[in-house]
Amino acid sequence: DGGITQSPKYLFRKEGQNVTLSCEQNLNHDAMYWYRQDPGQGLRLIYYSQIVNDFQKGDIAEGYSVSREKKESFPLTVTSAQKNPTAFYLCASGIDRSGYGYTFGSGTRLTVV
């Protein structure tokens, strides 16, 4: 079955640590996206990539980094510079920038301990 997989489902981070969230898709989609969701808030865009080896900052990119070395994979690293990382992180992919075929993963809940 085609889809988008995020792992892990739950992640705990100590102060000062970097952590990486995985996002893999087998839909052959060109575009991939990372969003952050806080309670009572909508989705805020962190980074997006419309082609391999290229990515763009979203509205809240500070303290995050990404890579897009393969079409299927778009990992997100939450660095120690992100002061308030506790949130629900959602990865999505799309056929292209048109918005068609937008498919979301099931999310990773990150908690700072």
Next chain:
Amino acid sequence: KQEVTQIPAALSVPEGENLVLNCSFTDSAIYNLQWFRQDPGKGLTSLLLIQSSQREQTSGRLNASLDKSSGRSTLYIAASQPGDSATYLCAVNQAGTALIFGKGTTLSVSS
């Protein structure tokens, strides 16, 4: 900068009611608009996508309309059921960017 607003933030209705969720956006230069459903602690599922040239889209008991010039969209849910309880998010697509989301409307349908 595009801003998407959804009203109301929360809605509780008894089973069987017809209901309308509202979405407004500040910049009418959009490619399309989508409505998504999110269950608690889960990812999002696309419900309906309306192209900027279209006025409405229908899927089962759901009907979404778009008035691009006034920056408004509505999601109409007919004969609501407890299984419709979820958060509904509206998102717009502008050229060259990712989807921009509203904060959502959380719907509770009681039996």
